[in-house]
Amino acid sequence: MGSVKIKQKSMIIINFIIGILIAVSIKNINGNQTFVTLKTIQEIENQIEVERVDVENLNKLILEKKSNIAKYELEIEDTGSIKTILEKELDDAKVITGFKDVVGEGVVIRISDSERELEEWENPNDLVIHDKDVIMVINDLKVAGAEAISINGERLTTFSEIKCSGPTITINESTYGQPFVIKAVGDKKFLKSAMENPYSNINTKEYLYDIGFEVEEKDEIIIPKYSGEFKFEYIKEGD
Template sequence: MKGFQWALALVGLVLGIMLAFQFRVTREINKTEPVQRAQRMSAEVSQLKKERDYLQASVSELRATLDQLPAGPRDTELKEELEMARILAGVTELSGPGVEVTLNDSNITLKPGENPNLYVLHDEDVLRVLNEIRAAGAEAISINGQRLLASTEIRCTGPTIVLNKNKRLAPPYVITAIGNPDTLEGSIKMKGGVAETLQFWGIQVGVKKIPQVTVPPYSGGISFDYAKAAG
């Protein structure tokens, strides 16, 4: 009986030391410079993003207020023109009939020696799909909630894509487009079209017609540093 108790005491002692040690290590990891820096930075970024959403909402509100001000006879026309220009500029939330196109990496299991690069989605693929959608008369497009502007780039960075200057998206990519649902669907699913080419590599392309989709406004401020009105 006594020997057993000794053994238990020994186990307890070792356990206690391990516990204390573990605790200190964890604390130290959290305190190391890079981790702390990154934590602080990501807190700052999320704070700034909150600010951005707030500013975005207040800008939209101010635009609505401006639209509701008493107007003269010619101003109705002006307001209509403004509405059109805003749709094209991408600064308002829009809704209408359209499609939802879902793109995802290949589900094919690679055989040894095959190049995996062929089976993942590339920025070019996304660009081509977008181009088809545009050619089919899409009036407003967004990917994973990011509105597409005239200046929106699509770039591959590792497994993710970057667009609208550092807005990072990960697959699956959901492209929402407003326009004639049948034309839009046809442009993607057409024989020999972009979906067929991508599906050859096992990349998953899904098109869904939806009677009412919503495309968000561009999240950020638009400003031109180089371009000035000509003339």
């Protein structure tokens, strides 16, 4: 009987010790536990969304490249060369970058300085067309879907600059006086509607200062190609 009691006491002590060890272990685990905040969850979700969009864009790019390869292979089977396709792609690139004349429906816009007398409380600069006024018109046209734009015959490209030079405006390093004639190819009705928006900068200036402002729809507009040359000083070809 004595040995049985000793065994029972030993088991009790062992179980007690095990219980203490488990409690200490649980405490240590809880002490090292990091709770995830709602902000962290949101950041993770945002990162997942960014990665998802990247994967989607990569899949689209892969499909596009596969389509191009299939197109090239078909052209080689038919003609033995992809010269025609490459020439078409080059022409498309020239249209996009402004190195090719384009034609299409659109609008012709004429803006000029006000000819009325200056009131005593007015600033003379308010009655004059500045580069910022032209730029705002260009931005409105782009938002309205203009596919090609020129100012006084100068084709606008990604690298075009519009800046004031006294009473004149310099575009693509060529200087012109007013009136400024802006041509834009696109949906003529939509472009005209955007230009006639009463809340636009140019309409506000026309209302307040009587500047010259006309918009005319055209079934056919010819916009010439960019005649200058791009000179890169810092861009280098990647590996």
